[in-house]
Amino acid sequence: MALQSLDIKQRSATTTPSPSMRQTPEVAKLIDISRCIGCKACQVACMEWNDVRDEIGSVDGTYNNPTDLTAASWTVMRFYEKENADPFDFEWLIRKDGCMHCADPGCLKACPAPGAIVQYANGIVDFHQENCIGCGYCITGCPFNVPRISKKDSKAYKCTLCSDRVAVGLEPACVKTCPTGAIMFGSKEQMTFQAGSRITELHGRGLTKAGLYDPPGVGGTHVMYVMKDVGDPGAIGLPTDPGISPLVSVWKGVSKPLATFALAAVALGSLFHYVTKGPNEVSKELEDELDKEDVK
Amino acid sequence: MIRDPKDLQRYTAQERANHWVVGICFILLALSGLAFFHPAFFPLAQIFGGGVWARILHPFVGVLMTLSFLGLFIRFRALNAMTPTDREWLSRIGEMASGNDHGMPEQGKYNGGQKLMFWVMSASILLLFVSGILIWRAYFGFPVGLVRLGAVVHAAVAAIMIAFIIVHVYAAIWVKGTVRAMWYGTVTRAWAKQHHRAWYRQMTGKS
Numbered sequence: 001m002a003l004q005s006l007d008i009k010q011r012s013a014t015t016t017p018s019p020s021m022r023q024t025p026e027v028a029k030l031i032d033i034s035r036c037i038g039c040k041a042c043q044v045a046c047m048e049w050n051d052v053r054d055e056i057g058s059v060d061g062t063y064n065n066p067t068d069l070t071a072a073s074w075t076v077m078r079f080y081e082k083e084n085a086d087p088f089d090f091e092w093l094i095r096k097d098g099c100m101h102c103a104d105p106g107c108l109k110a111c112p113a114p115g116a117i118v119q120y121a122n123g124i125v126d127f128h129q130e131n132c133i134g135c136g137y138c139i140t141g142c143p144f145n146v147p148r149i150s151k152k153d154s155k156a157y158k159c160t161l162c163s164d165r166v167a168v169g170l171e172p173a174c175v176k177t178c179p180t181g182a183i184m185f186g187s188k189e190q191m192t193f194q195a196g197s198r199i200t201e202l203h204g205r206g207l208t209k210a211g212l213y214d215p216p217g218v219g220g221t222h223v224m225y226v227m228k229d230v231g232d233p234g235a236i237g238l239p240t241d242p243g244i245s246p247l248v249s250v251w252k253g254v255s256k257p258l259a260t261f262a263l264a265a266v267a268l269g270s271l272f273h274y275v276t277k278g279p280n281e282v283s284k285e286l287e288d289e290l291d292k293e294d295v296k
Numbered sequence: 297m298i299r300d301p302k303d304l305q306r307y308t309a310q311e312r313a314n315h316w317v318v319g320i321c322f323i324l325l326a327l328s329g330l331a332f333f334h335p336a337f338f339p340l341a342q343i344f345g346g347g348v349w350a351r352i353l354h355p356f357v358g359v360l361m362t363l364s365f366l367g368l369f370i371r372f373r374a375l376n377a378m379t380p381t382d383r384e385w386l387s388r389i390g391e392m393a394s395g396n397d398h399g400m401p402e403q404g405k406y407n408g409g410q411k412l413m414f415w416v417m418s419a420s421i422l423l424l425f426v427s428g429i430l431i432w433r434a435y436f437g438f439p440v441g442l443v444r445l446g447a448v449v450h451a452a453v454a455a456i457m458i459a460f461i462i463v464h465v466y467a468a469i470w471v472k473g474t475v476r477a478m479w480y481g482t483v484t485r486a487w488a489k490q491h492h493r494a495w496y497r498q499m500t501g502k503s
Contacts, residue, residue, distance in 0.1 A: 013335040112332040113347050133347035135332065136433035140443050149433065154348075247444040251451055256334045259455040266459045270466035277395045280471045287486040293502075294302070 006167045007121040012111035024121040027166060028188040029175060030195055031096050032226040033236065034202060034210065035182035038063065038077050038094040042174035042183060046075045049162060049173035071150035074098055074159040075174060080236050095225070095236040096174070096183065099146045099159040101125045103219030106244040107156075109252050110141025116156075123188065123222040124163045129155040141252075143218060143242040161222065188222065195226050202228070217243030303482040304499050306405075312481055314367045321361035326458055328354040333451060355432045362425045369418055375405055376415065382408030397491075405495040413464055420457040423449060 008018040047053060054072040059065065063079040075098035082091040105125045108117040116131035117138060127138075127147070134154035138147040147156045162172035170176075171185040184194060195212045202210035211230025214220050227233065233240055307315070328350040330337035341350040381401050385392075385408035392400055392409070400407075406414070430438050430446025438446070468474045473487040488496035496502075 013338060015335050112335075112338070114335060114338055131347075133341075133351045134434075135351050136431075137332075137447070139433075140431075140440060140447055145440065154434070245441075245444050247448050251444070251448045256451070259451075260334050260336065263455065263458055263462070266462045270462060270470075273393070274466070274470060277393075279469075280395065280397065282473050282484065282486045282490050286490055287484075290485050290489070 006124075006163060008118050009121045009123075010105075010108055010119040011115050012108045012117040013114040018118075020121065022121065026121075026123040026188040027161075027185065027222060028123070028191040029101075029161060029172060029223045030184040030186075030191040030226065031223065032182045032184070032195075032198060033093065033095060034198075034207070034226060034228055035180050036077075036094045036096065037180055037182075038079060038092065039179060040065070040077050041177045041179060042096055043073070043075055043077060045173040045177035046159070047073075049165070050074065050160070052157075069097060069146060069148055069158075071148045071152070071155075071157040074157065078237055082235060093228070093236045095238070097146075097237070099125065099161070099223065100144050100218070101159075101161055101222035102143075103221065104244065106141035106143055106218070106248060107138035107147055108141070109244060110137040110248055112137055120163065122166065124161045124166065125222075126160050126163045127156055127158060129153075129157070132156050141244060141248050143239060143244060188220075191224060195224060198226050202226075213238065215239075215242050217241050300484070303484055304488050304496070305481055306477040306483050306488075307481040309481065311368075311371060312478060314364060314371065315478060317364040318361055318368055321357050321364060322461060324357045325354060325361060326454075326461070328357070329454055330458075333454070352434070355428060355434075358424065358428050362421055365417070365421050372414060376411045378408070378411055378415075382411055385409070386412060402493045403491065403495070404498070405492055407492070409467070413460060416460050417457070420453050420460070423453045424457070427453065 007020065007022050007024055009020065011018045052072040052074070054066055054070055057066050060067050064076065066073045066076060069076050075096055078095045078097050080093040080095070082093050083089075084091060101124055103123065105117070105119055107127075108119055108125060111117045112135060113131050113133045115128055116133070117125065117127055119125045132155040134149060134156070136147075136149050136156070138156050139145075139149070147158045149156050162170070162174075165172060172183075175183045175185040184191060186194070192212070192214070199210050199212060207228050209229040209231055211227060213225040213227050213230060213233060225236075225238075227236070229235060324344075327340045328344055331339075331341035331344075331347065331350050332354075338347070341347045344350040344353055381403070384401050385403065388400060389409060391397070427446040427450040429436060430442050431450060433443075468478065471491065473484055477483050485496065485500065488499065
């Protein structure tokens with residue numbers, strides 16, 4: 001049994017309910033892009049707390065370092081250069097990329113290994129690598145391109161929202177370290193409220209397009225962004241209306257139990273055909289006829 | 297030991313061996329594939345040493361099945377060309393299934409149902425191979441849209457193929473005197489005369 005604060009809401013490839021007697025408040029991480037200075041302290045804190053070290057890569061001409069999420073880099077600052085109409089009005093949009101901890105997680109839906117992906121009652125989506133079989137279906141299910149398969153052990157890894165820290169009442173490591181307070185953590189309700197007041201403030205400062213990114217297509221997320229232009233999430237590499245791909249829903253939805261029943265029906269149908277119609281024997285008449293021909 | 301020298305040779309040793317390689321591959325693939333298909337079947341992964349081993353082995357066995365089926369395809373392709381008689385046979389498959397096969401059109405080496413099986417298997421294996429490559433993450437990295445499509449196609453075609461194989465195996469059990477053709481290659485003359493009269497005449501020169 002998991003810790004009380006980590007009661008399980010959903011478990012991959014499991015058809016019966018998970019222990020769900022207790023109600024835990026949903027948590028959320030709020031990332032205020034308007035306050036991020038791109039210092040990468042969160043990346044360092046993530047490496048440190050989770051004790052993962054990526055391989056030294058090479059610079060690709062941008063400030064993105066490492067250049068992408070990997071099995072050992074669970075969060076990456078992505079730098080987007082935005083040139084506005086006024087040529088002197090150049091802007092850096094910096095987004096801390098990582099798992100969004102969807103309320104309706106596509107990775108969990110796609111996963112075929114029982115218990116390799118769980119969603120705690122507090123909303124955190126966590127990978128349990130000891131149950132992972134390394135098929136990569138989670139990548140297929142994810143609308144945000146987050147999980148990565150390790151080249152070393154063929155297991156899938158991603159941000160855990162520091163589920164181990166949250167379980168004992170601490171904030172995630174990235175939140176603790178952020179020097180500008182751009183990353184906040186609390187109950188989902190609190191964070192939504194806090195985002196609301198920040199957005200009102202931004203509106204007052206002329207950033208009228210500012211808003212909260214908590215996409216309903218995946219049931220909302222437990223990592224939310226305060227964005228300067230909520231109408232254009234593409235500018236910082238986020239999908240406008242993310243959802244689990246319809247292909248994944250067909251693949252993992254009602255079609256599988258139906259197909260399972262259909263296969264059982266074919267097998268049982270064959271059995272009962274045999275029992276009711278009897279075998280298709282070679283006729284005795286034909287055999288005798290051929291025997292007679294032989295005697296001649 | 298030959299039970300009756302007058303038995304008719306239906307399959308050569310090479311053809312039988314080829315069929316068995318495909319058959320063994322299919323059983324391994326169906327068991328390991330079903331483990332990923334629905335949680336109800338996940339325990340089947342234990343046969344292969346657990347989920348990780350099932351995931352590692354499945355695609356390699358798939359490649360082996362594709363290659364060995366290619367052998368069957370080349371051997372039997374011409375014999376499985378559909379004719380108007382086969383279509384008539386298929387349209388009256390209900391009569392056959394009800395156990396009343398005396399009025400069925402005369403058949404050569406393969407009847408319409410067997411030919412349909414052959415072409416469904418050929419198409420299925422082709423689709424499974426292509427979609428399987430798309431989702432084989434250990435060695436390939438296709439765009440996620442293609443991988444999603446591959447996963448759906450792979451699961452759907454596999455379910456269809458398993459259903460057809462159940463029918464294939466059952467038909468062999470139902471029609472007595474058939475399974476021996478798969479084991480040692482021969483059938484009795486009476487079997488041939490009853491089920492594949494045109495082939496019987498071709499083999500014996502009798503009417």
